[in-house]
Amino acid sequence: MRNKVIVCLLSLTLFSFLTNIAYAIELDESTRTLPLDSSGTTIVFSPEQVKRGKRLFNSTCATCHAGGITKTNPNVGLDPEALSLASPARDNIDSLITYMKDPTSYDGTESIAEVHPSIKSADIFPKMRNLSDDDLFTIAGHILLQPKVAAEKWGGGKIYY
Template sequence: MKKQISFMHFVLGLCAIISCSNTSLAIDLDETTRTIPLDSSGSTVILTPEQVKRGKRLFNASCGQCHVGGVTKTNPNLGLEPDALSLATPPRDNINALIDYLKNPTSYDGSESIAELHPSTKSADIFPKMRSLSDEDLFAISGHILLQPKLGGEKWGGGKIYY
């Protein structure tokens, strides 16, 4: 019994350390790192530490099942890395474009709606996790997607190469 308690304390302590380090990570990121493309005209926005934390939490809860590490499980050749996002039609490499996608997803070439296949607010009746997401939540999720390449480098979205 004593070993189990010690092990549990170790695990709880480790969880506390990880939790604290994740919380401080968002606060420790400088403004340059938190600066993300806002729209296709080149405008940028600086994510707040709260948006960084919220985006990570919401992404993991709503998107992480299919996009762990920025990979797309249904198509590992197409991830959420900047190059793939910029080559989509229309380009999805900024906050506003990703929000639009999360509301009305289209195929990579932009030719058809995939709202019945990909979670979106448009298809919230099919994908319940999307029902409660506000525009602020979609903004935070989009910010998380665009911030990750700055933090994880080419591993984010690297697909089958890394995972």
């Protein structure tokens, strides 16, 4: 009886592990299709870009934005609604890259580069020093992909994180 329980537990563990791996690599093309610019042009991220974007986001941005929240201002997260209501809107890859290069306040009236990591303030924020335009591109893609994958959890705040 004990051996059957052990075999059953091992089988369930292996099944769970394999289904999680399959889920991570099998995001369909429509899920990986993201807005490129404000004109409505889209781009399909490759599975490699998805993986790289997640890794870069986690190593560069997740200290303050884990789960799409903003620890320093919980009222403004990385969820689609907050990104689209910013001025200018930050709801596409190009606008997020612009923001990561030279961030502005939510209403767009002033630079916040001295308090928010960016390429402009890389001398203050060392994690930003080695990021290329391609790195920023994949990070932006990760930010826009997460609401499709994590749904309401992305940017959901204290309820989830």
